[in-house]
Structure formats: structure tokens, C-alpha cells
Amino acid sequence: MLDERKATILRAVVAEYIETAQPVGSGHVASSAEVNVSSATVRNDMAALEAEGYLAQPHTSAGRIPTEKGYRFFVDQLGGPGKLGVTESQQVRTFFNRTHGEMEQMLSDTSRLLSSLTHYAAVVVGPQHEVATIKSVQLVALSPRLVLAVLVLSSGAIEKHSIELVADTDDLIVNAAAVRLSTLIVGQTLASASTIDGDSLSLGESPDVSIVLRAALAELRGEHRHDDQVFIGGTSDMVASFDAVRTVSEILRILEQQLVVVSLLEDVLDRGLSVAIGRETGNEALADCSIVVAPYIVDGETAGSIGVLGPTRMHYDQALSAVAVVANRLGRTLSEG
Amino acid sequence: MLDERKATILRAVVAEYIETAQPVGSGHVASSAEVNVSSATVRNDMAALEAEGYLAQPHTSAGRIPTEKGYRFFVDQLGGPGKLGVTESQQVRTFFNRTHGEMEQMLSDTSRLLSSLTHYAAVVVGPQHEVATIKSVQLVALSPRLVLAVLVLSSGAIEKHSIELVADTDDLIVNAAAVRLSTLIVGQTLASASTIDGDSLSLGESPDVSIVLRAALAELRGEHRHDDQVFIGGTSDMVASFDAVRTVSEILRILEQQLVVVSLLEDVLDRGLSVAIGRETGNEALADCSIVVAPYIVDGETAGSIGVLGPTRMHYDQALSAVAVVANRLGRTLSEG
């Protein structure tokens, strides 16, 4: 569809625009290393590229800037993530060698790492809990009608649910319920635990106990779908890439809605992409942004995703490699546990 | 120090500048309702106010803008928070009537509430755990050398600590250690629990158990100081008050450092203030910002603090009342548990 020379010219335009944020003229392209034709020839090709929708002109007598289609071509022909620079891969290596312990802390630090590598905003979506098995359950009575259920998962994650009862209870009852609950769900996955029907087990316990038990199981069934943990870092870095406060404010508004952020990443992955450019993100407010995403794999299963959010004129190659490398190392680190 | 008329004029200048963000001229002040003298008189007084450091002139032939000293005077003479508007207090009321359950969720929602009331960034620092008593302890072996300690506090908060062992352990040992640990620390505060010396209790247990026990107690002693939870909301609202992306980026960089944010609030409170203006915040990057803070009280003790961060030309009266009212309701809500 694009002959070799046009492709080279398009590449050069995109690369230079990413670097300078200025419309690129035929002269600059002609004097770049990869192109060996005169500016007049470049002009002809650029006119063709504009006609085909890869480039646009802010106004006559200005250079060209890439359209989303132009960026898309550029990204596609990059052909997957390249290698990271030495400094950066060193940074990743020492980070993952030093990291240990608390998963949440670690995911949060990972988002910092990723943003410091790319200078864009980094998003880390914590592992789905569905696949992890339940290591332990505990019920604690905080007040006569409020019981806290604490689940420890094999991944080291913790889920807590508060259970509000309609009748008073006490420590003895709660403890009995906790013991029974343990035998029921420890060792199972959250998904399978939430299928347990409370009514089928009212045998043998006192009514008080089974009330608590059923309330706990109901709570499990209900909510655990929504608490993907999201860690966002480096918004201050990303902001510096834009020049209108208005735009910045809109982007931040998106990032404040964790649910939206998660589904943004999932959407891109579901479409089989690793990069979404401008409106491809599916969000009008992100028309000037691109997203680079990768899933990470824990124990052979896709567990979560990480990504960066930056301007459409982002350094796609760096972002792609950084996201790929970090996703890879993150998955491996989490698999070890 | 300032006669009544100068004070009135200063008030008028600050109020108008907050509203319009434009330098205020003598004419505007003279035609405002509270001032009944001619613009010439106002001019003289404004010159005096400038000489005394309350006002500044961006350039000759422009109006005056308040200095930090000017804002400080304005805030001090407000004399404490006023009342909230009807819409706003309605909003607060329905929020706290509907809220329930999960503390973290609720604190996070509170920061959203506060930012939607003020249109500035809202910071909510979670309750200190030192005063809460330990309701339950659980040790879970995630892998032979990694044990997770989960504490449930009377406040409903959960602390988790991962404990890395130098030797392998197993479920039996860990359970035994958990039982022993429970008898030791349940019912105590975190502060007093962390004073327990592991060496004084090596009697009666098997060596394996006491190793785990000591590691757990050491972990308790070590870390729990730092995990104040911080919830920040409404950054997108705040951003709209500024016009330089550069400034915005610097402010966001501050907000990304939770530790800095917490100590920022604590600092202000320690100095006995509820408002810090510009450089009073003690942070050069916040020279164009002000902070309004209030502590909240749970069960008679100061438990944490909330605040808003906005431009120096913020609506101090609204911010003060919003922060005061929310702090009050938050404290009461948390006391009920």
C-alpha cells in the first residue's frame, strides 16, 4: 500500500514530530539520514501521504503532523518492543532484585518504576483474585452487629469485607462460624467459594451461627468482583508533555476513576492490541493520548495488566520496551511466591 | 496596626482578587459596598498597605494583588470557619448518612466529597493505628520461608506484615506461634504490643515456634510507624485553578509523595494553624498554593487529619467551613463503630 520510500518518509516525519512537537517540513525530511531524495520529491510524497490520511497540515505553508493513522502505521511497523537502554535495564534489574514482601507496596513501586522509565503516567492493575486460592479466613466481631471477614489468599493478597448483621452476635458465635467457614472455603478459589450455597449447610449448627455464616457467604458472593487494585504513578511526569491546563485537567479526571482506567486497559487488551492511539482508546477525553499496555503472567495465567499513558506523540519504542520488560519481570517475580 | 478603613480596603482587595484573579484597582475598591470613600483616598491607603507589605503591584499602572501577608491578615480576621451553604451541608449530610462499612473505601470517598465541596484537591489522612487495640492476629504461611501476619484492629483497619524467615517452617509451627501471639497481644494497642520483648518469652515453646514468634514481634516493632494511609482526591479540580502546566506538574509531584503530604499537614497542625499560605507551607514548590487543615477526633483522641490544597487565591471561607464540617462528621462517624 505504501511503497518503501513513502514509508521511510512517513517514519521520518513521525519520528521528528515526536521529538520536536513541531510540524515537519519537506526540507527537514530530505536532510535526514534515511532519505536520499530532494525536498521536492519529498513534497510530492508527503502530498500523497496526506491524501491517504497519514499526515495532516495545520495550515497551508506549515509542515505536516502525523494523524492517528500515521502513528498507527509507525507503531505497527516498529514490530514489537525493542530492547531497553542499558541504564534503563539496569534500573529494572536492580528494582526487581531488591523488591520483596508486601505485594501492594510492590505494585505501587512498580508503577513508580515504570513512570520513571518512560516519563509518562504508569498504571499497574493488581492481579485478579479469582485464580488465587484461599489460605485462611478469619471473622472478627467489631461491634455486636458488625463483623469483619478477612481472607488471606495464596498470592499474599488480603480481602476484607464487612458484614452487617440484623441481629446482635458475640465472639463465641462468630468464632464458631469462622471455624465452620474455614473448613468450607480454605483451599478453594474465590470463584468457587462464591458458588457455595448457604442454605445447604444449616445442619448441625445453632441458628445464631448459621446466620453469621450465611451472611458471610452472601458477602463473598456479592462483592469481590470489583476490587481490582489500581496503582497509578508519574502523573506529574506525563502532565509535562501537554501544554494546555484544560487538557491536563480532563486527563486527570479520567485517571481519578479507577474503574474507567481498568476497563480502558482491558479494552485495549481485549482488542488484541498493545497500543491504543488517540481515539482508539475509546475515550474522547484522551484524544491527545496514547496507551501502551501489556498483560503480565503469574503461574501461567494472565493475572493483570500494566500500561503507560502519554501524549499521542509519545516515544513508542521506549514505552513498548519498558512496558514489556516490566510486565515480564513483574510476572516472574509474582510467580516465585 | 491597621486602622479600620485600611482593613476594610485590604479585605475588599483580597476578596476581589480571589474572585477575579485580576489585579484590583482603587476604582473597584471605592465602588464596592463596604467602602465609602473616594478612589483617591483608597489610593493613598493602598500605597500605605503596599509599604507595609500587605499588597504588591505587578507593575506601575496596574492594580494591586495581595501578598502572603495580605492573605494571612484576611484569613485571620475571618475568625474561624463560617457556615456551609445549604446545598453543601445537604451534600455532607446525605454522604455521612449513607456511608457505612469499609473504612478505606469510606476515607477515599471522603476525599472525593471534600474535593467536590471545595473544587480543590482534598487530602484525607487515615487514623493513626497507635491508639486502636488489636482485635485479632493471624499468621499464614504463604511459602516455607514467608509468613504473613494479619492484624485486625478495633477501628476495623487491617495491618499486614510479611515476615521472611531464614529457616523453613510449616503450618503447625506457624499455627502454634499464632496462638501464642494472640494471647500476648490481643487487646493491647499496637504501641504497647510493639514494646514486647521477644527474648523474655522463650519458655515453654519449641525452638521452631519461638523463632517465628520472635520474627513476628520484631516485625511489629519495626515498621508500623510509616503506613499512614493517605487518600487524595480532586486533583483534576485543583489543576484548573492554575494556568501554567509547569506549576501543575510540580504540585502533582508533591502530591505523589504520600510521606511529604502527611508531614505537610502535620506540620501545619503542629504550628497550631489551620491555614498555611504560600511559603508558609514550608515547601518551595507550593509557593502558589495554600493548605487548609483540620484534625478529626475519634473517641476523644485526635486520630488523623484532613485538608484541602488549592491556589493561594482560594475561597478560604468556603474551604475552612467545608474542612471543619467534614472533619467533625468524619470523627463522629468513626467514633460510632
Added chain:
DNA sequence: GCTGGCACTCTCCGGCTTCGACTGCTTATT
């Protein structure tokens, strides 16, 4: 002690010009 008046200062804004970076087209070249 306040006010009106007046001269002065500076920014902002529209209009104008120049400059420079482009483009597109036409013509020459290989």
C-alpha cells in the same frame, strides 16, 4: 483629612509590515 483633578505610566490590543518556512506547480534533467 478627604476629594477632585491632572499628568504620567504601562499593559493590552488591533493593525501593519516583514520575515521565514512551507507548499504546489511548472519546467528541466537523467
Added chain:
DNA sequence: AATAAGCAGTCGAAGCCGGAGAGTGCCAGC
């Protein structure tokens, strides 16, 4: 037929000018 060279034309950015407007400081008068 593809490429290069040259040239006229376009348009924004930057600089300059002058007037308008907002504001000040000061002085003289009440």
C-alpha cells in the same frame, strides 16, 4: 517516467506602532 530545481504564492510568527484604557501618584482646594 521518475527525480530535481526553481519559483511564485500562502500563511503564521514576530516585531513595531499608536491609541485606548486602567491605574497610579501627587497636588491643590475644601
